[in-house]
Amino acid sequence: MPRASAPSKRAPSLKLAPPVARRPTPVALLPQPLVERLLAVAMERGGDFAEVYVERTLTTAVQLEESRIKSAQTGLVQGVGVRVISGGKVGYAFSDDWDESALLRAASTAAMIAQGGGAERSFPVRRAAVPSHYHVSPPLMDVEVSLKTGLLMRADKAARAFDARVKQVNGGYVDQTRRIAVANTHGRYTEDTQDLCRISVLVVAQGKGGERRTGMYGGGGRVPFSHWDTFSPEDVAREAARQAVATLGAVDCVAGPQTVVLAPGWSGILLHEAVGHGLEADFIRKGTSLFAGKLGEKVASDLVTIIDDGTVSSGRGSINIDDEGNPGERKVLIENGVLKGYLYDSLNAQLMGQRSTGSGRRESFKHLPMPRMTNTFLAPGDHVPEDILKEVKRGLYCATFGGGQVDITNGNFVFEVIEAYQIEDGKLGRPVKNATLIGVGPEALKNVSRVGCDPMPDPGMGVCGKNGQSMPVGVGLPTVRIDNITVGGTKVA
Amino acid sequence: MDYQQLAKRIVQRARRKGARQAEAFLEVGRQSSVRVHQGQIEDLTQSTSKGVGVRVVLKDRLGFAYTSDFEPSAVDHIVDQALKLAEFSAPSKLNGLPSGKDLGRFGDTGLLFDTKVAELPGDWKIKTALEVEKAARAEDSRIIAFNGVGAGDYVSEVYMASTEGATGAYSGTYVYLYAAPVASDGNGLQTGYWMDYRRFLDDLDGPESIGREATRRAVRMLGAKRVKTQQVPVLFDPQVAASFVSDVARAADGNVVYQKASLLAPLLGKRLAGAHVTLVDDGLMPRGLATAPFDGEGVPTRRTPIIEQGVLKSFLYDAFTARKAKARTTGNASRSYNGLPSIGTSNLYLEAGTKSPEELLREVDSGFYVTALLGHGTDPVTGELSAGANGLWIEKGELTHPVQEVTVAGNLLQMLKDLDGVGSDLQFRSGAVGAPTVRFRQLTVSGE
Numbered sequence: 001m002p003r004a005s006a007p008s009k010r011a012p013s014l015k016l017a018p019p020v021a022r023r024p025t026p027v028a029l030l031p032q033p034l035v036e037r038l039l040a041v042a043m044e045r046g047g048d049f050a051e052v053y054v055e056r057t058l059t060t061a062v063q064l065e066e067s068r069i070k071s072a073q074t075g076l077v078q079g080v081g082v083r084v085i086s087g088g089k090v091g092y093a094f095s096d097d098w099d100e101s102a103l104l105r106a107a108s109t110a111a112m113i114a115q116g117g118g119a120e121r122s123f124p125v126r127r128a129a130v131p132s133h134y135h136v137s138p139p140l141m142d143v144e145v146s147l148k149t150g151l152l153m154r155a156d157k158a159a160r161a162f163d164a165r166v167k168q169v170n171g172g173y174v175d176q177t178r179r180i181a182v183a184n185t186h187g188r189y190t191e192d193t194q195d196l197c198r199i200s201v202l203v204v205a206q207g208k209g210g211e212r213r214t215g216m217y218g219g220g221g222r223v224p225f226s227h228w229d230t231f232s233p234e235d236v237a238r239e240a241a242r243q244a245v246a247t248l249g250a251v252d253c254v255a256g257p258q259t260v261v262l263a264p265g266w267s268g269i270l271l272h273e274a275v276g277h278g279l280e281a282d283f284i285r286k287g288t289s290l291f292a293g294k295l296g297e298k299v300a301s302d303l304v305t306i307i308d309d310g311t312v313s314s315g316r317g318s319i320n321i322d323d324e325g326n327p328g329e330r331k332v333l334i335e336n337g338v339l340k341g342y343l344y345d346s347l348n349a350q351l352m353g354q355r356s357t358g359s360g361r362r363e364s365f366k367h368l369p370m371p372r373m374t375n376t377f378l379a380p381g382d383h384v385p386e387d388i389l390k391e392v393k394r395g396l397y398c399a400t401f402g403g404g405q406v407d408i409t410n411g412n413f414v415f416e417v418i419e420a421y422q423i424e425d426g427k428l429g430r431p432v433k434n435a436t437l438i439g440v441g442p443e444a445l446k447n448v449s450r451v452g453c454d455p456m457p458d459p460g461m462g463v464c465g466k467n468g469q470s471m472p473v474g475v476g477l478p479t480v481r482i483d484n485i486t487v488g489g490t491k492v493a
Numbered sequence: 494m495d496y497q498q499l500a501k502r503i504v505q506r507a508r509r510k511g512a513r514q515a516e517a518f519l520e521v522g523r524q525s526s527v528r529v530h531q532g533q534i535e536d537l538t539q540s541t542s543k544g545v546g547v548r549v550v551l552k553d554r555l556g557f558a559y560t561s562d563f564e565p566s567a568v569d570h571i572v573d574q575a576l577k578l579a580e581f582s583a584p585s586k587l588n589g590l591p592s593g594k595d596l597g598r599f600g601d602t603g604l605l606f607d608t609k610v611a612e613l614p615g616d617w618k619i620k621t622a623l624e625v626e627k628a629a630r631a632e633d634s635r636i637i638a639f640n641g642v643g644a645g646d647y648v649s650e651v652y653m654a655s656t657e658g659a660t661g662a663y664s665g666t667y668v669y670l671y672a673a674p675v676a677s678d679g680n681g682l683q684t685g686y687w688m689d690y691r692r693f694l695d696d697l698d699g700p701e702s703i704g705r706e707a708t709r710r711a712v713r714m715l716g717a718k719r720v721k722t723q724q725v726p727v728l729f730d731p732q733v734a735a736s737f738v739s740d741v742a743r744a745a746d747g748n749v750v751y752q753k754a755s756l757l758a759p760l761l762g763k764r765l766a767g768a769h770v771t772l773v774d775d776g777l778m779p780r781g782l783a784t785a786p787f788d789g790e791g792v793p794t795r796r797t798p799i800i801e802q803g804v805l806k807s808f809l810y811d812a813f814t815a816r817k818a819k820a821r822t823t824g825n826a827s828r829s830y831n832g833l834p835s836i837g838t839s840n841l842y843l844e845a846g847t848k849s850p851e852e853l854l855r856e857v858d859s860g861f862y863v864t865a866l867l868g869h870g871t872d873p874v875t876g877e878l879s880a881g882a883n884g885l886w887i888e889k890g891e892l893t894h895p896v897q898e899v900t901v902a903g904n905l906l907q908m909l910k911d912l913d914g915v916g917s918d919l920q921f922r923s924g925a926v927g928a929p930t931v932r933f934r935q936l937t938v939s940g941e
Contacts, residue, residue: 488900
């Protein structure tokens with residue numbers, strides 16, 4: 001039944017994508033004369049700016065359960081959104097009906113935000129060149145479904161062969177070919193095709209006395225199907241199985257402040273939660289982020305340089321253009337601990353006298369764009385990962401993570417640790433369970449005391465939620481040590 | 494367009510093309526929402542949307558496809574697509590739509606549609622959202638900004654048809670108000686969030702009460718600090734308790750139970766909590782946000798006690814999982830047009846107890862009253878909860894200072910056992926999951 005969908009009260013969060021159609025060749029999304037007509041209608045009441053956003057997304061998803069392909073599905077979702085800006089006000093209307101009269105109605109509806117009576121004007125658009133950080137050929141929608149189901153069957157086999165304690169394997173493969181076109185009254189017209197795919201495997205292992213632990217791993221990106229030749233479903237499955245088995249027999253985590261060492265890769269959600277969301281220009285403009293007004297200030301340890309980069313080749317969060325038609329960019333957000341910049345979409349940039357950083361993203365034509373991250377990395381330092389561990393007398397090594405979440409306003413962030421080990425005299429000890437890290441963004445970053453020379457992107461599995469909109473993103477982190485961060489657990493020392 | 498006819502045509506085409514069984518699930522909606530900022534409209538969104546999903550069973554194999562394009566050729570195409578996709582899934586005798594005996598008569602849902610909501614004047618949302626913002630500001634001068642203030646409404650229609658005789662349609666209305674003010678005391682920022690979300694305009698809280706409560710919740714968090722790591726009695730306010738209740742229901746999902754991926758799997762009929770704990774899923778709750786005559790596959794919805802007076806009474810099923818588990822569907826197939834049905838809750842709530850929240854508090858010498866959790870909740874496989882928490886410290890039965898940057902941790906089964914107080918203040922604040930204030934005898938709070 002349709003879920004009554006409330007506006008999201010959840011703070012922004014990042015989590016692992018859980019395990020989870022097509023029409024033939026894509027055609028030009030909308031004829032240019034119609035696009036120009038929609039812009040003219042959108043501006044007929046005297047708006048300052050209008051934009052037409054056209055989207056057509058084909059999705060294929062396959063699910064495996066109990067060693068069988070449970071379902072295969074495809075779908076098409078398409079629509080057109082018209083946005084009008086008048087002063088600081090935004091009018092938006094969308095239609096999933098491509099009938100010309102329905103589209104013109106949407107444009108008129110969006111125009112109502114503007115008060116003045118405008119004269120009939122024309123807004124010719126010209127196609128702008130678009131960079132190319134990914135190119136998927138053949139498009140994922142053209143790859144035979146049997147190849148996609150085959151990946152999951154291979155993963156299932158590998159996970160079960162890994163260890164007799166593996167009791168359950170769920171697998172999911174999903175891809176989409178998302179075609180967008182954005183035209184605006186500045187005369188800019190851009191198009192992009194954004195293929196994206198991901199495999200994920202969830203394993204439940206059972207140990208002595210019926211103890212059950214889970215492992216989850218996956219990845220992908222804006223990559224061609226041949227990606228699975230090198231990032232094989234067997235590797236994915238074995239890693240999920242390894243996590244589940246490794247954490248059997250875990251002891252209760254000791255609660256309280258500790259020194260933690262984060263393994264490289266997906267632990268980059270630390271940056272995403274502790275800093276990234278707090279630098280998005282909508283929160284900055286309204287003054288609701290604790291990073292507002294702190295440009296040029298020291299907000300992290302000297303060792304911390306954080307970059308948001310939409311131009312990474314084939315990255316899960318990479319974008320040739322954002323959903324306002326601006327090119328994706330590489331932005332230094334924090335350099336050697338000093339706050340250097342924010343993430344802007346075009347509306348907030350304009351209201352704040354800045355330029356867009358190509359960070360305007362939206363889940364679909366049903367949503368307004370807002371500033372979002374793409375791929376967020378911590379630049380590598382010069383500490384040797386083994387030495388970082390060796391120096392810790394007592395602490396917690398966090399090997400794999402679940403998701404994270406942040407309250408932008410007070411900066412409190414958490415991330416959930418799936419696989420962790422006690423550190424004793426520089427060596428890994430027993431696995432611990434039920435650990436969570438909590439901190440306040442800038443304080444945690446000031447406590448970063450070692451940054452490894454081993455940069456690593458996550459394998460391509462992040463889903464970032466904000467105001468109810470989900471976006472694919474990437475994160476990355478070298479091995480990092482943080483002193484004195486609060487670790488949640490059940491045991492009181 | 495006659496959508497009921499369209500659903501039937503889709504099913505007929507699938508059968509003609511060789512499907513043993515076929516089902517069409519169609520949704521149509523229109524919605525409008527507004528956000529305001531500093532006494533002005535920030536944005537205004539209006540739209541209509543629609544879509545249809547087609548599920549087929551062909552030679553014991555399942556295929557599914559969906560589209561938001563209702564052009565006849567597009568609809569024909571997805572029927573063919575669903576049939577083609579069935580070839581890629583594994584055959585199973587258990588695959589199939591709910592049969593005639595599962596379908597039966599729909600229960601009494603009462604009214605789901607409010608013409609006052611459907612016919613709200615265009616400027617009502619703007620006017621009301623501005624009143625929310627104004628009331629929030631007026632309540633306390635320490636409110637310096639808003640993360641968002643808004644209002645919205647939504648009208649939805651659902652139609653379905655299947656070869657097994659499932660047929661039906663209903664429409665419903667929804668209206669909501671919310672505010673997220675930010676308070677500052679010069680040293681730090683804190684946010685509060687409050688909302689109300691209803692089917693009927695007359696049930697909706699007024700803008701002043703939404704704005705004032707949101708502000709009260711933001712301001713009382715100013716000056717929040719960590720506390721020492723310790724084990725103490727912990728209260729969850731009704732919103733936080735609702736997320737705990739959702740986690741319990743997630744572990745009662747018949748599919749995870751069948752896969753033995755739930756810690757509740759071996760416990761049917763066993764006592765999990767005291768007799769004061771009753772957890773119910775009720776698809777027929779009068780005026781409930783998720784109330785509907787039938788579930789996502791046409792099965793009549795009903796009232797299902799999951800935990801009754803402390804004893805685990807039932808898991809939740811859709812038709813497929815019920816067949817696997819040799820149980821009966823409980824009418825809990827949840828879906829939208831663009832996905833296969835999966836097991837979900839309808840109106841889910843923990844029944845109210847007899848003590849007021851103040852009484853529950855008064856009995857605590859030293860403890861923690863949690864008003865927000867940060868994180869993704871309890872793991873249904875292990876039952877572990879470890880999440881960030883905000884709230885207020887309790888000393889000698891009174892709320893004292895605000896607390897942040899701490900975590901609470903425990904285990905679902907132990908938490909159910911330790912649930913030693915249920916408040917009389919059951920509320921459905923922001924959706925279809927409701928709970929009163931609850932108290933746990935002990936949880937681990939991690940801080941300094």
